[in-house]
Amino acid sequence: MTTNAPKKAVILAAGSGSRLRPLTDLCPKPLIKVNGTPILHNALRNLEAVGVEDVTIVVGYRKDAIQYACGNRFGRLKINYVESTVFDRTGSAYSLWLARKALLSGDCYLLEGDVFFEEDVLRYLNVSDALDLAAVAPFESSMEGSAVTLSEHGLISEFRMKQTAAKLDADGPALFKTMNILRLNSTTLRQTIVPSLDDIIGSGGTQTYTEELLAGLIERGRLQLAAVRCDDLRWYEIDSADDLRIAESIFATASPRSSDGSFEHPIVG
Numbered sequence: 001m002t003t004n005a006p007k008k009a010v011i012l013a014a015g016s017g018s019r020l021r022p023l024t025d026l027c028p029k030p031l032i033k034v035n036g037t038p039i040l041h042n043a044l045r046n047l048e049a050v051g052v053e054d055v056t057i058v059v060g061y062r063k064d065a066i067q068y069a070c071g072n073r074f075g076r077l078k079i080n081y082v083e084s085t086v087f088d089r090t091g092s093a094y095s096l097w098l099a100r101k102a103l104l105s106g107d108c109y110l111l112e113g114d115v116f117f118e119e120d121v122l123r124y125l126n127v128s129d130a131l132d133l134a135a136v137a138p139f140e141s142s143m144e145g146s147a148v149t150l151s152e153h154g155l156i157s158e159f160r161m162k163q164t165a166a167k168l169d170a171d172g173p174a175l176f177k178t179m180n181i182l183r184l185n186s187t188t189l190r191q192t193i194v195p196s197l198d199d200i201i202g203s204g205g206t207q208t209y210t211e212e213l214l215a216g217l218i219e220r221g222r223l224q225l226a227a228v229r230c231d232d233l234r235w236y237e238i239d240s241a242d243d244l245r246i247a248e249s250i251f252a253t254a255s256p257r258s259s260d261g262s263f264e265h266p267i268v269g
Contacts, residue, residue: 005051005126006107006183011043012095012210013113014060014087019240028062030113031069032238034247039116039238040066044074046119047109050126056080056102057113058095060087086206093208097197103189112180112210116247117235124228125183131226133183134214136176138231142246145237146211147175148227156225159215176227178211179235192222 017029024032030040040057047055055077059066063083070079082098084090092112102108109122125133134156139147144164150173151157160175184193196217200208217223236247 009109060084135179139175
């Protein structure tokens with residue numbers, strides 16, 4: 001099934017990347033290079049390739065470097081910047097709240113600025129205009145961070161924060177790593193996501209993370225987030241020097257593309 005890809009995207013890129021020091025002492029994490037390509041440039045090129053026209057980047061740590069590296073236009077993309085002046089003491093939900101004007105402008109891709117991924121991840125997320133979609137992949141022993149379980153219908157049923165290999169339960173439900181790449185439709189953004197962000201920030205929850213926001217909405221039955229499995233695609237979230245080495249190994253060779261440009265959507269869930 002072919003759908004209309006969102007024309008808007010928001011990238012959260014305000015953090016200091018402390019776990020990547022000393023690499024991030026002078027360079028913000030989104031500009032760390034994987035085999036010569038900055039993480040953020042890879043994301044922007046992929047967004048441009050699927051038809052995005054307008055990207056809002058939330059910046060904070062070494063914001064000038066990001067603005068210099070990306071400019072006001074990147075290829076055919078128009079780039080807008082929103083600055084967080086308190087990036088060192090707030091969570092990603094606060095950065096998302098700062099970008100609420102962009103979130104209210106229509107269907108939107110939402111990305112974290114530390115994920116290196118191939119273009120087809122975004123194409124997989126175009127399986128439906130109606131659903132809210134999150135890219136996931138099997139949780140492997142080398143990974144850590146937020147994980148999810150899936151319902152029999154392919155919906156995310158539960159978030160599990162701060163997962164590590166040591167916490168994996170061989171007898172428990174299958175865990176999937178959230179890739180921090182989502183596609184959210186305009187109705188959900190307007191009626192659920194932005195009002196919830198307003199409530200959280202208004203009540204002082206400035207250290208909340210986006211995953212915690214989503215987890216709470218799912219738990220309360222206010223959000224149905226369909227998982228799009230990207231098991232066959234290359235990607236990696238880069239938080240540490242070990243992550244960077246793994247990402248460079250994964251992307252050591254160019255990604256093959258079909259000569260006729262044909263593409264089949266994956267099954268959701």
